Amino acid sequence: MTCSQTSLKSLNTFGLSVSAERIVYARNTETLIESWKAHQEKPWLLMGGGSNMLFLDDFEGTVVVNQLKGISIEQTSEEWLIHCAAGENWHEFVKFTVKEGMAGLENLALIPGTVGSAPIQNIGAYGVELKDVCAYVDILDLNQNQMLRVTNKECLFGYRESIFKHQYRQGYVITAVGFRLAKEWQPTLSYGPLKVAEASLTTPQSIFDKVCEIRRSKLPDPAQIGNAGSFFKNPIIPTRDAEAIKRHYPNAPFYPQCDNLVKIAAGWLIDQAGLKGYVANHAGVHPQQALVLINLGGAQPKDLVNMAKHVRDTVYNKFEIWLEPEVRFIGPMGEVNAVEALS
Ligand SMILES: Cc1cc2nc3c(=O)[nH]c(=O)nc-3n(C[C@H](O)[C@H](O)[C@H](O)COP(=O)(O)OP(=O)(O)OC[C@H]3O[C@@H](n4cnc5c(N)ncnc54)[C@H](O)[C@@H]3O)c2cc1C
Missing domain, CATH: 3.90.78.10 (UDP-N-acetylenolpyruvoylglucosamine reductase, C-terminal domain)
Known part of the structure; x- marks a missing residue:
């Protein structure tokens, strides 16, 4: 869907009054490919929640907002295997997994943005990084119109680093992320403020709540x-x-x-x-x-x-x-x- 509104003010968390020539909301991969084919002769930028961007000026091309949705869950006796579309809101996704009894993401609560952006800088907080829970990342090669699955190892995760800032940056869209969460829960309480409250943090929900409380008071x-x-x-x-x-x-x-x-x-x-x-x-x-x-x-x-x-x-x-x-x-x-x- 192309929107007649071209202001990016509400789409970047700095709240800067900048605009784009065109804003497209992509709810499926067909829209992503169509927009790439139609507008790639000019700048083309993919966005999630706009929470890790600083616009330096008006954008002279097309901004595509990733709104791919959907979550599916499989399990083995030992693990939850969750496939989540890239346009899902990260915090809502974390909240959902904790509520459904699938522990492992609770330390990463309240980070803004979308699920699809999380692997790009290997988001991290309170002793956990995305690399600890990511099984794979699905990407769409816009030039070849082809889907690729990148395994955790192939993502080359590092501190605020991954292959998606390099080899898979231009002409690729992250469409989904796969998560592998162990059913045998091991809380991560190494980070200072969680360590202090360790005795009361006995469930994933209590850690989720504590992380939200700390973040709301600090950020x-x-x-x-x-x-x-x-x-x-x-x-x-x-x-x-x-x-x-x-x-x-x-x-x-x-x-x-x-x-x-x-x-x-x-x-x-x-x-x-x-x-x-x-x-x-x-x-x-x-x-x-x-x-x-x-x-x-x-x-x-x-x-x-x-x-x-x-x-x-x-x-x-x-x-x-x-x-x-x-x-x-x-x-x-x-x-x-x-x-x-x-x-
Ligand atoms: C208050 C606040 C707290 C934060 N706390 C943390 C924190 O604790 N830890 C942390 O790691 N980060 C934190 N961040 C940073 C930010 O939330 C994360 O980097 C988040 O993953 C960005 O997601 P986004 O969807 O908003 O990305 P955007 O800002 O929309 O995009 C970031 C980059 O990814 C690209 N991109 C977006 N979606 C896709 C896609 N589907 N495929 C390919 N490329 C794509 C964009 O082109 C851009 O280059 C915080 C930000 C704020 C505002």
Whole structure:
């Protein structure tokens, strides 16, 4: 279905007043293919919930909103095997599985967006990542009009990484995700605030409720204040650089990785750089969550870009660490390299 309305304001969680030449709502794969064939000579962009995007300007082409729906469930004696269409809302899907007694996704509650976007950056929260529960991802090759199934291993999942940001980025649509959830439930309570409440978190529903409670208290609701969640990735730095920081800041939050590397919390770096609550031209750094950049109302794309630049430069000047955006930057002709856009 092509919509006469071309504003993208309600379709991106930053709430930026940008538009597209055309917006198509795809409820089936035929619409996806038709729209690709008819409009691919101009920019063509697929969207889910628009919760991981920063539009830099009006989009000079077709935006296709993925609305493929449907969930089917099979089981063995040991596992639930759930096939979920890409246009289903992620949080509603998690809620459904928990309610139906299929545990495993409860730590990933309240993440905005669609199921189809979840594998792209291997969404993660509270000690669980999509890679831990994903069996496969189904994609449609728009040029060949052919469906492919990509196994978990083939997805090349990493921290906010997967093959869908590289080899399967242009000309492919994620149409469904397969989940494998063990019937023998193992709660994941390693993350601080869950660990503290461990004694009361004895069911998947109680973890789901707790995660929702923590997230609602910590993160701004995009319906109230425009944002795209964590704007930057947590940088991964050599252990020796981390040790140098630790000498000045003994309480710096570090998470050891393999190969003599350490992950450091980007929000902490921004906070230490004195930017929590910093505001300029309707854009800001959230006063409670330094990793979240916000549209205070009426911000233009350039205001958020300037804010991101300022944050990135200030953190570099203090710690000699360049932050890399997690959010995807969308220019008038399509996605652009976010680091280059801020350099
Ligand atoms: C308040 C808030 C909290 C958040 N918390 C978290 C968190 O805890 N953990 C986390 O990992 N993320 C978090 N995010 C980021 C975001 O919710 C996730 O990245 C989510 O998966 C994005 O889904 P979306 O459907 O909105 O993607 P969109 O923003 O619509 O799209 C993102 C990218 O995927 C592409 N794309 C979308 N759908 C498809 C498809 N079907 N096939 C191929 N390409 C596609 C788009 O072209 C774009 O490049 C948060 C965001 C917000 C606003």
